[in-house]
Amino acid sequence: MDTMKPFMSVLATGKSLTKQEAGDAFKTILSGAATPGQIGAFLMALSQRGETLDELLAGAELMRELVVPVDAPDNAIDTCGTGGDADSAGGGTYNISTAVAFVLAGCGVPVAKHGNRSLSSKSGSSEVLEQMGVNLSLPPERISTCIHEAGMGFMFAPAHHSAMKHVGPVRAELGIRTIFNLLGPLSNPAAAKYQLMGVFDDKWLTPLAETLKGLGSQKAWVVHGSDGLDEITTTGPTSVAALEDGTVRRFDVSPEDAKLPRAKPEDLRGGTPKENAAAMKALLSGEKSAYRDIVVLNSAAGLIVAGQAEDLENGARMAEQAVDTGKAKTALDKLIEISQQG
Structure with missing residues (x-):
C-alpha cells in the first residue's frame, strides 16, 4: 500500500507527475493495490491542480491497454x-x-x-x-x-x-x-x-x-x-x-x-x-x-x-x-x- 506514496509526495507539493509517474500511479490504482483513501486523495489532488496532458495520456493509454477490445472497421x-x-x-x-x-x-x-x-x-x-x-x-x-x-x-x-x-x-x-x-x-x-x-x-x-x-x-x-x-x-x-x-x-x-x-x-x-x-x-x-x-x-x-x-x-x-x-x-x-x- 506504500506504492502510492511517491506520487502523493509529488502532488502534495503542487507539481505535476511525469508521464511515467502518472502511468505507474494509474497502474497501482487500476490493479487494486491502492486504498480508497489513496485513490480519493490522488483524484482530488489532480482535480485541484488541473490534470495535465501527460497525466491524461498516461491514464488513457493504460485504460486502452486493459480494455476488453471490440473489432470495428478502420473508419469507425x-x-x-x-x-x-x-x-x-x-x-x-x-x-x-x-x-x-x-x-x-x-x-x-x-x-x-x-x-x-x-x-x-x-x-x-x-x-x-x-x-x-x-x-x-x-x-x-x-x-x-x-x-x-x-x-x-x-x-x-x-x-x-x-x-x-x-x-x-x-x-x-x-x-x-x-x-x-x-x-x-x-x-x-x-x-x-x-x-x-x-x-x-x-x-x-x-x-x-x-x-x-x-x-x-x-x-x-x-x-x-x-x-x-x-x-x-x-x-x-x-x-x-x-x-x-x-x-x-x-x-x-x-x-x-x-x-x-x-x-x-x-x-x-x-x-x-x-x-x-x-x-x-x-x-x-x-x-x-x-x-x-x-x-x-x-x-x-x-x-x-x-x-x-x-x-x-x-x-x-x-x-x-x-x-x-x-x-x-x-x-x-x-x-x-x-x-x-x-
Missing part, C-alpha cells in the same frame, strides 16, 4: 461525451449523441459507440437504448457484428473496463468530476480513430484534442456549447478543437452554419428514459422538432470528421436525408434485431 467513429448537460437544459437534454449515432449509421458511417449510464441527465445512452429494445449484454464479437451489419454497436463501459471497479465507489463518494470523466471518452474499446467528443468545460477542448492526437486518432472534433452542453448546441455558438492532419485548431460554429434555426434551452430538455426513447423514435421516423435540428447539426459535424461532408451545411442536408429516407431508423431496427439474437 465514436460519438461519446463526458456528460455535463444537467444545468444547461434544466435537468438534462434529450439523448443527442445516441441519436447522432443512428443518423451517421444511416449515412453509411460505422459507429462504435462507447457509453455508460447517466452522469448528469435523467437518461444516459444505455438507459434509452435498453428502453428501445437494444440488448446491451453482448460479448465483444456480437458487438462487432452489430457495428459491421447494423452500422452501429454500443459498448457499455463497465463491461469493457473491469479495472474501473476499483475506482467506482471512490468516485461516487467524492461526488465531483475527476480525471476519469475525461478518460472514459478517450478509452474507446474499438480504438475508433475518428471521434466527435463533447466535453463539460471549454478549458478541456485543446487538451483532449491533443490527447486524442497522442493516442493516434486520425480526425476528431472536441466540442463545448456556449450554454454548457457537451454537444454542439443550437441555442448559440459552440467552441471546437478540431484535430486533423496532426494539427489541432480552434474555431466556433453555430446552427446558422448548417442553415438550422436556433433553439431555446427548454426545447432540448429531455425526460425519463421512456420519454427520451419515444422522442428518439419520433425523430428517426421523420418528426420535425428542435431535437431533430440539434441531432442534424451534430450529425453534420460527425460526417465532417468521418470525411463524408465538406462543411456543416453539406453534412446537415446529408443527415436530414438519412432521417427522411428511413435509413437512420433502419439502423436502429437492425441494431435491435441483431442484439436480440446475441
Whole structure:
C-alpha cells in the first residue's frame, strides 16, 4: 500500500507527475493495490491542480491497454461525451449523441459507440437504448457484428473496463468530476480513430484534442456549447478543437452554419428514459422538432470528421436525408434485431 506514496509526495507539493509517474500511479490504482483513501486523495489532488496532458495520456493509454477490445472497421467513429448537460437544459437534454449515432449509421458511417449510464441527465445512452429494445449484454464479437451489419454497436463501459471497479465507489463518494470523466471518452474499446467528443468545460477542448492526437486518432472534433452542453448546441455558438492532419485548431460554429434555426434551452430538455426513447423514435421516423435540428447539426459535424461532408451545411442536408429516407431508423431496427439474437 506504500506504492502510492511517491506520487502523493509529488502532488502534495503542487507539481505535476511525469508521464511515467502518472502511468505507474494509474497502474497501482487500476490493479487494486491502492486504498480508497489513496485513490480519493490522488483524484482530488489532480482535480485541484488541473490534470495535465501527460497525466491524461498516461491514464488513457493504460485504460486502452486493459480494455476488453471490440473489432470495428478502420473508419469507425465514436460519438461519446463526458456528460455535463444537467444545468444547461434544466435537468438534462434529450439523448443527442445516441441519436447522432443512428443518423451517421444511416449515412453509411460505422459507429462504435462507447457509453455508460447517466452522469448528469435523467437518461444516459444505455438507459434509452435498453428502453428501445437494444440488448446491451453482448460479448465483444456480437458487438462487432452489430457495428459491421447494423452500422452501429454500443459498448457499455463497465463491461469493457473491469479495472474501473476499483475506482467506482471512490468516485461516487467524492461526488465531483475527476480525471476519469475525461478518460472514459478517450478509452474507446474499438480504438475508433475518428471521434466527435463533447466535453463539460471549454478549458478541456485543446487538451483532449491533443490527447486524442497522442493516442493516434486520425480526425476528431472536441466540442463545448456556449450554454454548457457537451454537444454542439443550437441555442448559440459552440467552441471546437478540431484535430486533423496532426494539427489541432480552434474555431466556433453555430446552427446558422448548417442553415438550422436556433433553439431555446427548454426545447432540448429531455425526460425519463421512456420519454427520451419515444422522442428518439419520433425523430428517426421523420418528426420535425428542435431535437431533430440539434441531432442534424451534430450529425453534420460527425460526417465532417468521418470525411463524408465538406462543411456543416453539406453534412446537415446529408443527415436530414438519412432521417427522411428511413435509413437512420433502419439502423436502429437492425441494431435491435441483431442484439436480440446475441
